[in-house]
Amino acid sequence: MASFVARRILSRQFHASARRNALSKFAMPAMSPTMTEGGIAEWKKKEGESFTAGDVILEIETDKATIDVEAQEDGVIAKILANDGAKGIQVGSTIAIVGEEGDDLSGADKLASEAASEAPKTSSAEETKTPEPPKAEQPKASTSETPAEAPKTQLEKGDRIFASPLAKKIALERGIPLSKVKGSGPAGRILREDVEKYQPSAAAPSAAAPVPTPAAPSADYVDIPVSNMRRTIGTRLTQSKQEVPHYYVTVDIDMGKVLKLREVFNKSLAEKDGGSKLSVNDFIIKASALALGDVPEANSAWLGETIRQYKKADISVAVSTPTGLITPIIKDAASKGLATISAETKVLAKKARDGKLQPHEYQGGSFTVSNLGMYGVNHFTAIINQPQSCILAIGATQPVLVPAPEEERGFKVAQIMKVTLSSDHRTVDGALAAKWTAAFKGYLENPLTFML
Numbered sequence: 001m002a003s004f005v006a007r008r009i010l011s012r013q014f015h016a017s018a019r020r021n022a023l024s025k026f027a028m029p030a031m032s033p034t035m036t037e038g039g040i041a042e043w044k045k046k047e048g049e050s051f052t053a054g055d056v057i058l059e060i061e062t063d064k065a066t067i068d069v070e071a072q073e074d075g076v077i078a079k080i081l082a083n084d085g086a087k088g089i090q091v092g093s094t095i096a097i098v099g100e101e102g103d104d105l106s107g108a109d110k111l112a113s114e115a116a117s118e119a120p121k122t123s124s125a126e127e128t129k130t131p132e133p134p135k136a137e138q139p140k141a142s143t144s145e146t147p148a149e150a151p152k153t154q155l156e157k158g159d160r161i162f163a164s165p166l167a168k169k170i171a172l173e174r175g176i177p178l179s180k181v182k183g184s185g186p187a188g189r190i191l192r193e194d195v196e197k198y199q200p201s202a203a204a205p206s207a208a209a210p211v212p213t214p215a216a217p218s219a220d221y222v223d224i225p226v227s228n229m230r231r232t233i234g235t236r237l238t239q240s241k242q243e244v245p246h247y248y249v250t251v252d253i254d255m256g257k258v259l260k261l262r263e264v265f266n267k268s269l270a271e272k273d274g275g276s277k278l279s280v281n282d283f284i285i286k287a288s289a290l291a292l293g294d295v296p297e298a299n300s301a302w303l304g305e306t307i308r309q310y311k312k313a314d315i316s317v318a319v320s321t322p323t324g325l326i327t328p329i330i331k332d333a334a335s336k337g338l339a340t341i342s343a344e345t346k347v348l349a350k351k352a353r354d355g356k357l358q359p360h361e362y363q364g365g366s367f368t369v370s371n372l373g374m375y376g377v378n379h380f381t382a383i384i385n386q387p388q389s390c391i392l393a394i395g396a397t398q399p400v401l402v403p404a405p406e407e408e409r410g411f412k413v414a415q416i417m418k419v420t421l422s423s424d425h426r427t428v429d430g431a432l433a434a435k436w437t438a439a440f441k442g443y444l445e446n447p448l449t450f451m452l
Contacts, residue, residue, distance in 0.1 A: 022099060022100060022103060023078055023097055023098070023099040023103060023105070023107050023108055023111055024097070024098055024099070024111075025094040025096075025097060025098075025111060025115060026094065026095060026096040026097065026098045027091075027092050027093060027094055027095065028060075028082075028089045028090065028091050028092060028093045028094075028095050029060065029069060029091070030091045030092075031060055031062050031067045031069075031359060032062065032359040032363060035062055035091060036090065036091055037088050037089055037090050037091060037228075038060050038061055038062050038089055038091070038228070039060070039061035039085070039086055039087040039088065039089060039228065040058060040059075040060070040061070040082050040083065040084055040085065040086045040089065040095065041058075041059035041060065041061040041066045041084070041085075041355075042058065042059045042084050043057070043058045043077075043080060043083075043084060044056045044057055044058055044059065045057050045058070045077045046077065046080075047077050047078070047079055047080055048076070048077065048078075048105070049076065049077055050074070050075065050076040050077075050101055051071045051074065051075055051076070051077070052071065052074045053070075053071055053072060053073050053074055054070055054071065055070065055071045056068045056069065056070055056071075057069050057070065057071050057077075061087075061228065061355075062228065062359075065326070065351075065352075065355050065356060065357040065358070065359075065362070066355040066356060067356075067358065067359070074100070074101060075098050075099060075100055075101070076098065076099055076100065076101055076103065076105070077096060077097075077098060078096075078097040078098055078099045078103070078105045078108035078111075079096065079097040079105075079108040079109070079111075079112050080095070080096050081094055081095055081096055081097070081112055081115055081116075082095040082096070087228070094115035097111045097112055097115075161178045161179060161190065162183070162187070162188065162189045162190065163178055163181075163183070163189065163190035163191075163195075164185070164189065164190065164191055164192060166192045167181075167190045167191055167192050167194065167195045170192060170195045170196065171195045174195070176195055176198055178190060178195075180198070181194050181195055181198050182194065227323045227324065229321075229323045229324040229326070230323060230324045232324075233324050233325060236385075236386065237383050239386070240383050240384050240385070240386045241383055243386075244302075244384050244386065244424050244426075245424065245425040245426060246381075246383070246384060246422050246423070246424070246425075247422075247423055247425055247430065247433075248381050248420050248421065248422055248423075249420065249421045249423065249430070249433040249434060249437055250379070250418060250419070250420040250421075251418075251419060251437045251438075251440075251441055252400075252416050252417070252418055253416065253417045253418075253419060253440075253441050253444050253445060254402075254414050254415065254416060254445050255280070255397045255415045255416070255417045255444060256414060256415045257444075257445060257446065257447055257448075258280065258283050258444055258447050259280075259397070259415055261447050261448070262278050262279075262280065262283065265278050265338070266278055269339070276339070276342065276343065277342075278338055278339070278342050279342065279345075280373075280397065281317070281345070281369070281371050281374075281394075282338050282341045282342040282345065283338065283444065283447060283450075284369060284371065284392075284394060284444070285315050285317065285330055285333050285341050285345070285369060286333060286334075286336075286338055286341055286443075286450055287440050287443035287444050287447075287450075288313070288315055288333070288367060288369055288392060288440060289313035289315055289332075289333035289334035289367075290313075290334055290439070290443050290449075290450075291436055291437075291439040291440040291443060292313040292334070292366070292367055292436075293313065293334050294435075294436075294439040295432060295435050295436040295439055296309055296310075297309065297427070297428060297432050298367070298389060298390050298423070298428050298432060298433070298436045299313055299366050299367055299389075300366070300389045300427050300428070301366070301387040301388055301389060301427075302386075302387050302389065302424055302426050302427050303387060307426075307427050308387075310366040312331070312332040312334070312335075312366070313332065313333050313334045313366060313367060314329050314330070314331050314332065314333070314364060314365045314366045314367070315329065315330045315333045315365065315366075315367055315368070315369060316328070316329050316362075316365030316366075316367065316368040316369070316385060316388070317329070317330060317345060317348070317349075317368075317369055318368060318369065318370040318371070318382075319348070319349045319352040319353070321352055321353050321355070322353070323355070326352050326357065326362055327362055327365060327368055327385060328348035328349070328351070328352050328357055328361050328362050329348075329361060329362060329364060329365045330344055330345060330348075338450065348361060365385070365388065366388060367388060367389075367390055367391075367392070368382075368384075368385045368388060368390070368391040368392070369391075369392050369394065370382045370391060370392065370393050370394065371394040372393070372394065372395065372396075373394050373395050373396035373397060373417065374396075375396075376396050377395055377396060378395045378396055378398065378418060379393075379395045379418045379420065380393050380395065380420070381393055381420050381422055382420070382422050383422065384422050384423075384424055388424075389423060389424045389427040389428050390421055390422065390423050390424070390428060390433075390436075391421075391422045392419060392420070392421050392422075392440075393419065393420040393421075393422065394417065394419050395417060395418040395419065395420075396417070397415050397416065397417040398415070398416060398417075399413050399414070399415060399416075400413070400414055400415075400416040401413060401414075402414045402416070417444075419437070419440070421433055421436065421437050
């Protein structure tokens with residue numbers, strides 16, 4: 001009996017010991033299907049702090065938004081490897097060591113060392129495993145080069161300079177010639193730190209050129225780091241402009257009836273709740289969705305071998321944020337009333353500016369509306385948001401004199417809004433674009449059709 005009890009006690013101790021040492025690596029999660037890297041906006045739990053399932057552990061910064069990461073089970077943060085503000089962390093890279101409540105956390109340092117010996121995980125961490133450099137060749141004799149000068153900078157083979165990808169990127173951004181940088185890595189390999197510490201030599205000016213007087217740091221400009229969102233915008237819009245055969249169709253729309261109807265609706269809404277108001281953009285979103293129902297070919301996407309035609313009009317609305325442009329989506333806008341569209345747009349726009357949009361709130365969409373009219377812009381053309389086929393650019397509504405035979409003076413003042421539809425000619429021919437803009441114009445010039 002005593003032996004049985006002893007075995008039970010040993011078994012319990014063994015399992016407790018195993019559980020106390022059940023530390024694991026916590027990897028950078030993929031917050032969307034297209035996410036390859038992200039940043040740490042803020043850790044909500046600190047080292048040694050426990051958490052329960054559903055608690056927000058940290059905020060991940062993607063190229064579009066800042067997203068909360070919730071715990072899937074109870075645990076404790078043993079060690080944080082990627083601190084607040086870390087950028088360019090690859091999906092799947094270890095960012096922390098976690099365990100269970102009561103675990104022996106002393107093994108966290110060992111796991112952290114293992115993670116550090118893996119491939120680079122952030123843009124601020126240099127590779128710990130460098131590729132083996134090619135065998136050094138016997139330097140050629142040169143009358144202009146002394147033996148002491150050959151190994152002075154970095155390992156070269158022919159014209160090739162051995163440097164880490166990150167070092168090359170930073171050097172390119174800062175205009176630093178790698179040939180002037182002395183490498184501190186294996187066999188003279190140039191690392192990130194070498195580029196960041198590089199100072200231009202003032203000791204060897206050209207004999208023909210006057211020596212410039214060293215100037216104090218200039219205050220005439222400021223270098224702003226490119227955010228993940230801004231980098232993604234630049235890449236995707238450049239690709240769209242280069243690859244998509246854009247063409248543009250512009251029409252003038254009389255917004256007189258919309259403005260009067262909006263005034264009536266807003267007066268009624270003010271009497272009910274005293275706060276919410278419809279915007280002109282709410283009418284535009286609704287009219288766009290209805291026009292896509294009339295001309296479904298415009299509600300499509302180019303996928304290479306196929307053209308995907310959507311059954312519902314999911315309208316992406318361009319919203320300006322401090323870090324760049326993002327397009328939250330009003331799902332199935334044709335089936336929603338103006339008040340619902342207005343409320344959803346306000347909520348999504350606030351979340352976009354706060355960086356709190358979830359991936360499903362901005363990924364997808366079948367058609368985009370970009371409105372610069374509120375900024376006083378009369379007319380502009382927009383770049384298509386691939387793989388969508390169309391984007392609508394909205395200008396300001398302005399008073400314009402137009403012919404009016406029914407008037408005694410023969411003319412009247414109309415509230416005209418100029419809109420331009422950018423279309424992908426691979427999916428939407430010119431006649432289809434004209435047909436769509438005619439349908440859109442018809443809805444806005446006769447807004448009571450919204451109620452039918």
